[in-house]
Amino acid sequence: MDFLGHIKKHFGTGNYEGDQFGGASGGDGSGLPDGSPTNFMFATGIECSYPTINGGKTRRDQLRECGHYDRYKEDIGLVKELGLKVLRYGLPYHNIHLGPGKFDWEFADLAMAEIRRQGITPILDLMHFGVPDWVGNYQNPELPVLFAEYCAAVAERYPWVRYYTPVNEIYVTARHSAKDGLWNEQLRDDRSFVTALKHTVAASIMGTQQLAKRRNDLIIIQSESAEYIHEVRAVPSAEIRLHNELRFLSLDLLYAHAPIADVTLYLLDNGMTRDEYNWFMAGQPPGYQVMGNDYYGRNEQIKLPDGKLFSSMDVLGWYQITKEYYNRYKKPVMHTETNVFEADDAPMWLWKQWINVMQMRRDGTPVLGFTWYSLIDQIDWDTGLAEENNRVNACGLYDLDRKPRPVAEAYKMLLKEFGQITIVPYGQMLEITDRPARIKVDA
Template structure:
């Protein structure tokens, strides 16, 4: 937000949102600036932004924790993180009662993987125990945050944004196939804990070996935060991977596509879906990628899956996004609908055209509350069937 100039140009940026014809915005208040310590908050920047959103008629989907923490909380190995983030979520909901849409912790799988398996972010570790611990703390934080917000704002709706992942074995080698099978199960671990879906035998034993107490696992299985939850499924052209002969994941590009991969997530969790992130690193290819993703959304909706939203990431270009902010190089990634001068890119023009073209057709959609009610009925029926 600093590197892209958003702190200086946030008013202009919100005007750009309205110029596109959209009425909702995924937005991440700067957690590290707001949450100064236990019971200490600086709301000055967020107060101004929220007030301007209300004046412009923009409904925010507040992204409370996006990949990082304030320095005083250190990193996701810290067992104090879940309770601290729950305190932040409760305070946020109390201060902004008009906000109804929240993402508690963004992309738990990606955050845990890059922080604790690949050594890039936060704790910068590279071991399975640290990965499982990061997942446990993020998933617990998400549950506690959702519960804290719901107590302050009973009508709140949660968009649990997660990266879609898929692993394909390169060959009929049994060892490679076993790695792909394990990775395809591990991708679901944070959401399984969040939505109280019992782990498979292999993953259950894996998290036990990595230090997850049985009592903590039981706690997760006894929570129920699904009823007000929309599952956000992000997709980029590197989300599908092949396990090569060395047993390492390599990007496959767009092989099956968002419809197939998101369909796997829907089949597992039976939640309404939202396409919560996508873009293309080549600005010239952006419009084609935009329309492909939109047609994927249409195809899944036509099959009867409730898809309630679609997001391009991001409004403006990013800086050092191509290396996942591993180092401050100052290189602009042209992924925005607008460049850093706030001039529209061709993808931005295509996005505005898409919104205009389909807005009337989508006006007939059921309200999100009605979609959630129908999904809640499905959850109850599923639970009754399991009990029977």
Template structure:
């Protein structure tokens, strides 16, 4: 069967289940706009000048051969006041993506909430606020954008906002982790419900970070850490009952049986489970309290994808992967990881997507905590490198990895 044209592919239903491996890229879109002493706001689109170069960036993604783009809406800018939406820029992006035949997997929530939402995820109205925003997006762009991620990496959110107190609302410990995860999961359920209420043809791509650990010197019991990485899916899919491995952990931190019953009564199922995996730092080892990255290569990738398929029986996609360092190392990982995915597919594992993320240079989140310039926190992991000129403009420079990705996608078609 011949591959559909780009413009036809945008509106083809059930593209995730057509038997092919689909290639995409993603633009880093972390938004943590809240500031406080010692913590600057983060808006990756501003730091990388995507707001100025968005048209070029989308065009480059299409030129690279990407069928889809993971791209996020800056909720805090679109809804500056509760219930008042400014779609002017988003309308332009939607139109350009359609003209390119580039499918957008809309990243509705990539960490940050609007500035007016007091206590962020702990606000009692958060689940309904995020669902209302998602409904507005899905309704306005139905037929142009029909693929959605309700919330990117809930486990990272729970860690940064609830366990380690790095991002607002700055909770800490296991009690904080549980409180944030419960709020996020409820928002994810309500988001999916509201999207499908206004666009029944919409497809849901859940996305969470992969977590792996080596060694026995862990801060929590291994079983707890291994089960926590699946909790957002287990909650939203209504799988947490009194027999669940984390039932006692949750109730011990204040979760009621009524809350768990709500999830079972409102269970939602994604179309695809997205796994974010980085060979150089998804796997870690704890040494004297320090977290040290461990190189895991394709073994870690195979492990995480297989675990998710075995647990849920749903199609999976690699929704983020890349490698920092030299362009040569990026090309090597691209070839190794794609070959591993093809091997898994040949063995019958339903892997339907491969996403190089980020598409271009990002600014390390540590930028938030000092006064260095964005350039001093650049991490070059993309197919395109950012290079600041004397006019302060960040030029987009295609690398050898861009050319290789282009060749891989062409062969895959």
């Protein structure tokens, strides 16, 4: 009798006792997320942008425009219905922080209580493209101090929250406000851009300090746009070379990563002092830091030899571009935003993004989560909120009537297939600790 015969005689022909604990009949990672600390974080988000336009006269509030203030219970219920355990959620900073030491928590308390009741883990987004009217705009040098007060108040109000995005898309915030002239101060020059950028990064750092003081095991998921311009020229222009370096600038300052010489000179030429630069380079913010990369096909552009610029729809894709960011900062990664505006194309875009995530995981890069952004359709994002057209962008898992779009079913299918995978293979051994963040080393 051969060895297999002896095994069959003593133990049978498979389904051996004990195999359910990670052996041949162990779990394959399928099934809806069960809330385990090692679960890969599948998420959605509720669009909450609130920049001003028209010289500060008009407030674009997507929570209002998309009906969330009136339907927050229904929206949070949809997250639960999908089988998701994680929600990127932005409190309306402009409505809560009424002045120094003054806060209105009425809506925030209702929404946060419902999120907690439904057993959903929020990634709390504290500044999303705008500031309260009384703060002014991103040229205000008091912003880091004023925002730090707000962060402290939020952490004290909701001590059960652990995950935060202090400032959403810092680079986009500064660029659209002070370089592209779309929002808030609506300026169009390099000096104003550098001013907005340094104030916003400093606000994120000081806000994180206040959060960590009150929640020393906090996890910061920094959501930043992953971008690139492909210039189709034999000799790339200095302008585009600089643009492709400036996209790193917010994270360079946030993570104390020295920019290349050309970018450092650009900063110093446009108003950053040596003392300010040294302050940013002194060290990283506290807490466990995760680098979230937002990727839309329109993030990649092609510039032709005649100067025309076109959206290119994933020439490199999230994987290749995020790999650049990962190699630069060596931070755990999360895919923090994606969508397309065409509802019929959305399911395939979802699968393409997921394949990018899977490839990143196979390469050994720690990817903590994936987010379809957003839960419901948005308004006027085809013009970057710069025009009041009241045009619905069909990019949500649900439309504005809260009816599912095809991508909702695709996301449910993805969750059923992969919902219980761990952040890294055998990640059960590496549960997210509740100990305070302490050690930061590159070794």
